Structure formats: C-alpha cells, structure tokens
C-alpha cells in the first residue's frame with residue numbers, strides 16, 4: 305500500500321476506561337499501523353464533559369471514535385459525524401441495540417462505515433466473523449456468554465460454594481463489577497449484545513425491547529450444588545435462534561452439560577457459539593471487557609475503516625419474534641417428605657407433556673428436596689406445571705425452574 309505522510313486523524317469522543325486506553329494504544333501502535341496500511345493514525349482531538357468542542361473535533365478528523373456510552377449525546381454525535389462523511393467506530397451496545405437501524409441507514413446513505421466490534425464480547429471478534437467470514441452461512445443459532453461480570457459471579461459461586469451476594473462483592477472488589485451492577489446482573493447488558501448479534505446473524509431488525517431477559521440475582525448456591533450432582537454447570541446464556549419461521553432472542557440463566565463448548569468458559573471471560581448447517585458449530589472466546597482489551601477491538605475497527613470498504617447491514621424484511629419456545633428445564637422442589645409426593649408431581653408434569661430425564665432426591669422430613677432435569681418442552685407448559693405444583697399442600701417453597709441447554713456436542 306502506498307504510504308502517505310498525512311496522518312489519519314481520529315476524533316475521540318470520551319476519555320474514560322476505554323477512551324484513555326485507546327489513546328495510549330494508538331500512541332503505542334501508530335508505527336505498526338502505518339507500516340501495514342500506509343498511514344499513521346493520531347488522535348486529533350478529545351471530547352469529554354469538560355474538554356474539547358465537538359464541531360472543532362469533527363472538522364479536524366477523518367474518523368470519529370465514540371466511547372462516551374449511553375444514548376444521548378452519543379447518538380447525536382454519531383449521526384452528525386456520519387452525515388459529515390466521517391466513518392465512525394463505537395463500542396456502545398446500548399446505542400446500537402436501540403438505534404441501530406437508524407444509524408445503519410444513515411451510514412448507508414452517506415456511504416461511510418459504522419463499525420462496532422467492541423460493543424459485543426470485548427476483544428472476541430464475533431461481529432467481524434458474523435459480518436464477513438460467515439456472511440454466506442445460514443446461521444441457525446447463537447449461544448453466548450456475553451457478560452463477563454455475571455460469568456465471574458456464577459463461576460465463583462460454583463467453585464467456592466459462596467452465595468450470590470458474596471460473589472458479587474468479590475467481583476466489585478476485583479473491578480469485574482460496577483458499584484451499580486444492575487445492568488449486568490439483571491441480564492440487560494447481555495440482552496443489548498444479543499440484540500446486536502441477532503440483527504447481524506438473521507439480517508432482521510432486532511430492538512433491545514424485543515429481547516426477553518432474566519438475571520442471576522435469584523440463583524442460590526444450593527441450585528449450583530444440586531446441579532453439579534446432575535453433571536450441570538450454570539451460566540448466563542444469551543440465545544438467538546430461528547424458531548418456526550421467526551426468531552427468538554433471549555437471555556437467562558441456563559444449565560449446561562460438561563460437553564457444551566460454553567461449559568468450560570469461566571471467570572470474566574466471554575464466548576460465543578455460532579451454529580449453522582454449513583459450518584456445524586464454531587466457538588470464539590476471550591476477555592469480555594476491560595479498557596485495554598476493548599481499546600484493541602476499537603483500534604482493529606479503525607484499521608479496517610482505513611482500508612475500505614466493508615459492508616453495513618442492509619435493511620431487510622422483519623422476521624416475527626417468537627415468544628414461546630422449547631427448552632429443557634432443571635426443577636428444584638422443597639417438599640414435605642411423605643408418601644405420594646413424587647406421584648402427584650409426576651402426574652402434573654405428565655399432564656403438561658413433561659418427562660423426566662434425570663432425578664436426585666435428598667434429605668428427609670422437613671429437609672426433603674426433589675431435583676430433576678426435564679426433557680425439552682414448551683416453556684408455557686413448563687410454567688403451567690410449575691404453577692400447579694406450587695399449589696400442592698406438601699410444597700414448602702415455590703418450585704425453582706432454570707433452563708437447561710440440552711444439546712448434543714461430541
């Protein structure tokens with residue numbers, strides 16, 4: 305590639321955890337980038353709440369990197385940059401999962417690139433793989449561990465037998481969880497990332513509001529211990545899949561058998577499994593967040609933007625979002641230990657078409673528990689059974705149901 309003495313000017317919006325790491329990385333890697341693409345990147349202006357002027361930064365840049373986060377003013381700046389003919393790189397999952405269609409349309413109209421690898425799974429190159437390497441594959445399903453905070457908490461609960469509250473505190477002390485961990489532990493952060501992945505995998509608009517999500521706050525150390533006996537480990541799993549001519553995108557805690565490619569992903573790591581007839585299954589994993597890691601994904605996007613062209617997602621026909629899907633379940637019941645208990649539970653499960661795959665019974669008297677894994681059934685039927693079982697007079701607490709990903713991997 306022909307070298308030019310003109311620098312490639314990057315206007316940097318946001319100078320926090322990722323923005324500051326990005327500035328450092330650009331300074332460190334500028335020479336190597338210049339050797340590869342023929343132009344030396346440099347930060348031509350920085351905007352924070354107390355520093356810089358957006359119009360001046362825009363004027364003096366070839367590309368804008370948005371690392372402010374949230375919706376406004378990030379959305380306005382990204383739109384204005386693209387309308388002014390600038391490529392944009394962002395790591396903002398909230399913005400893309402809620403305003404992606406608008407932003408991609410403006411990118412197409414203005415023939416600029418909008419790149420966002422850092423928005424999902426940190427440095428794991430899943431966006432690029434879906435947009436480029438697997439562009440011709442008919443993706444059937446994606447499973448992802450796309451939130452490192454919750455994966456760390458669940459891994460520690462399983463490893464050390466500690467409670468959710470203890471594991472969360474530990475995650476905060478180590479910097480894996482924010483002081484306000486709500487977005488992470490409720491599944492909302494993962495839901496935003498799954499909306500973006502589903503959009504790319506199925507070429508259909510997917511808004512964050514269409515993603516059903518459930519968090520990990522109600523998971524007990526007890527559930528983890530019982531599941532361990534049944535050969536299961538718990539993860540917060542994002543799923544995006546084709547179902548009955550539509551799609552389903554959801555995030556919820558789910559048990560996995562040991563052979564599943566995501567079962568061994570522990571600590572603050574992320575991993576995404578893509579399934580398609582053509583490729584069978586591929587799994588990508590790596591650090592899910594962190595300033596330097598995300599900055600590396602952002603710089604990768606900047607370099608890609610320096611070498612044109614890359615495709616921007618096309619608008620396509622919307623696929624219906626399917627609400628009720630089939631899943632296997634783990635069911636945990638605290639019962640009074642007396643004759644006929646199992647028969648009554650089995651009868652209700654049978655009425656709803658549920659059949660038992662494996663089963664553990666523990667304790668006596670007031671301490672009796674029945675823990676089972678059910679073969680896949682429609683979620684609505686499982687929850688109908690759970691409501692009915694919950695009303696039986698020998699139940700000492702509401703039954704707990706957690707999904708199980710029951711796929712064969714060899």
Ligand SMILES: NC(=O)c1ccc[n+]([C@@H]2O[C@H](COP(=O)([O-])OP(=O)(O)OC[C@H]3O[C@@H](n4cnc5c(N)ncnc54)[C@H](OP(=O)(O)O)[C@@H]3O)[C@@H](O)[C@H]2O)c1
Nearest residue numbers: 318319320321322352353354371372373395396593594598
């Ligand atoms: N942290 C991670 O590990 C990680 C991983 C993946 C993706 N991301 C994404 O990367 C983005 C940045 O995250 P971060 O952790 O670096 O955030 P952060 O540490 O909170 O930094 C945000 C930066 O944006 C600036 N800012 C906030 N509001 C602004 C406004 N109205 N006008 C101008 N500047 C404003 C802040 O300025 P002040 O300095 O003046 O407050 C700060 O410099 C987010 O979209 C996040 O979701 C982060």
